Amino acid sequence: MKKILLYIILFLSGIDGAWALPIEKEGMSIYSPSLKQEVSYSIILPEGYEHSDTEYPVLYMFHGIGGDYTSWLEYGNVARVMDKMIKEGKIQPFIMVIPDGYLSYYSDTYDSSSLYETFFIKELVPYIDNNYRTRKDINGRSIIGFSMGGFGALSVSLRNRHLFGSVVALSPSIRTEKQYMEEGPQKGWDNQWGRIFGGVGKNGKQRLTSYYKQHSPYHILSTLRNSDLKGFGIMLDIGDKEGTLCESNEELHRLLLERQIPHEWEVRSGGHDFTCWNTALPKAFRFINEYFNGKQSGNSESSLPNETPFIQTANATVYYPEQAQGSTRKYPIIYVQGEINEQQQKVLVSQFHQMVDENKTWPAVLCFVKANTDLSETISDIEKQLSGIRGSQRMRALITLGDNIKEGIEAIQRENLFTGIVCVNAIGNENDAQNLIKAVNSHKRYPRCWIEILPESKEYGFSSNIHILLKESDLEHEFRSRKCKEANVFTYWEDWILYLNNRIHV
The missing domain is CATH 3.40.50.1820 (Alpha/Beta hydrolase fold, catalytic domain)
Incomplete structure (x- = not known):
């Protein structure tokens, strides 16, 4: 028994030196006066954080419906993806924060019964800045999200451009106006959308409340000018096997093209799952890194073909x-x-x-x-x-x-x-x-x-x-x-x- 304990002590004491990896802290919590409850979050600190006085950029990571503060850790393996890219010289180190988003669409409800966006902007972001060595400038913060989290990432960042310099939305759960007006069954729509943005029990145009339009990424981007988004980075990424979200995301991209709003857009092989989102992750990290003041390298390789008879x-x-x-x-x-x-x-x-x-x-x-x-x-x-x-x-x-x-x-x-x-x-x-x-x-x-x-x-x-x-x-x-x-x-x-x-x- 003593021998086993000795091995455990030696094992634990040797971890820090043996494996130079990011620190992953799961299940942290902060009390939210706005939500009147404890809110769980996970945080990832880059390798070397504890032994330096560097201030790091912060990437906030939003999950989708059915997920929680562990989703990006478990299914995205984001700590090791970041660490590998840092060691390859592709990105600089940054902190990642994954808050529990519940079924909130990361928004305050229309009747103020749940104030998630208020919690995030006025409580969580200041808390992270006060308790960790973070950069406090706009370009030092970004949001990424998948599905519901993609909607939230776009909505929250666009509505708070004084705090965030870029956003990445992977398969964002957005709707065309037609889809939003016609989606059923009514009970499911009420729970997913009406409860948050108003219009419970309604259908057709009555669902398109002014509160929804204030939070819908499509409607927000319909009202912003190119000059309003100067220096703000937008990346949208979706799989070609998507169902309902195919049409709505295509419409969003086409809106941005029509309004000449700069953005990154990619349709890749895949559906609505982490297989697709994980494939997009390295590109997303490189994109965000540019807005964290990283440098973009070019590729000037040329091809010298052999002569081929024809x-x-x-x-x-x-x-x-x-x-x-x-x-x-x-x-x-x-x-x-x-x-x-x-x-x-x-x-x-x-x-x-x-x-x-x-x-x-x-x-x-x-x-x-x-x-x-x-x-x-x-x-x-x-x-x-x-x-x-x-x-x-x-x-x-x-x-x-x-x-x-x-x-x-x-x-x-x-x-x-x-x-x-x-x-x-x-x-x-x-x-x-x-x-x-x-x-x-x-x-x-x-x-x-x-x-x-x-x-x-x-x-x-x-x-x-x-x-x-x-x-x-x-x-x-x-x-x-x-x-x-x-x-x-x-x-x-x-x-x-x-x-x-x-x-x-x-």
Whole structure:
């Protein structure tokens, strides 16, 4: 027994020196006069906090419905994510505070029966500043939240811009006006929304109380000018498998585009869960770090492709996979239509061959089709004239750029040509969107679609509409909205190839 106790003492006394990690304090509490109760919170202090006199920025972390002050600790593993990024030199150290948010939407209720925002702004933030070594300036504070916490992060930070310099909302639980007016059942709506923002027992426009509009991120951002948000950072991130929140978040992004309010926006693979939010976390920490006065590094890597033989036809350039002399096998074919010069083609082909060499994808023929030429006719000519191509719908895929989506739509309206289509920064109108959905729907299983659009694109609404219409039609697809590196439209070429390879070999 004495020997066991000795080992325990030696073990505990050696922890500090053995593992240099952040300090995670779970289940702390503060008494709130506003809420008339103890409120639990967890706090994460960066490694070295106890042995320095540094003042640190603070990130407040809001959880979603069903979560509590442990959610980010347990499901986000945020202490170790932060620590790893600090040690890699990607971010500076900061303090994280995770308060218990209950089912409050981080707002005071309309009838003042529960004053959560008052507690947070007037009690918790001052308490943290008084009891920990924190930076007291605006840029030294930020809020991040998921789901209900995303709503709260946006609402609280936007309403208190004198305290916070940035906000990150992951899959924020917001509603379009139509959704808010029609959502049911009534009892569930009353408990989630009406109890806080007024309108209990009401439906339709009676639910859109002035108090709700004062707290709804969509309505707040509808009233703010670009100049009101100067220096304030906004990042929105959502998964493409979201349900109800897909349309409302798309609408919020489009509002910000229309009002020319700077913000980060990304649609990534995933749904309403920590698998998706954890994938977004490193980007969120880097974004917040910029507003904590961190430096942003660039990437100036260039690609030097090998020379690859090709076959030139009237409307296309065809590149075959690398193969031994005497081989007679056939290959799937990926058509790429858009304004792509010869140098760009060779870079993309070189990257593709490298992926094949690394066993990331299987060999295929790449065919670059001239912009705005008849796609169906070109495909027919290529597959009649050239050998070594598996000329079937299952073994054929398409990547289309800009307004060339119209050629793709016309092609699949005539015939079910492709197993998968990637639409990049598409340009079109409402009729084009409807025609695409109708054509895809008529073929049922194929083609599956990947929609890729720049967050700041003037044509964002078109791709966003396609995404929403595909969801409404229950058509499986992928939707991504993310920035390109150094204005390179092919930044995500590898992602598209992997997607189409999976479609071809499903």
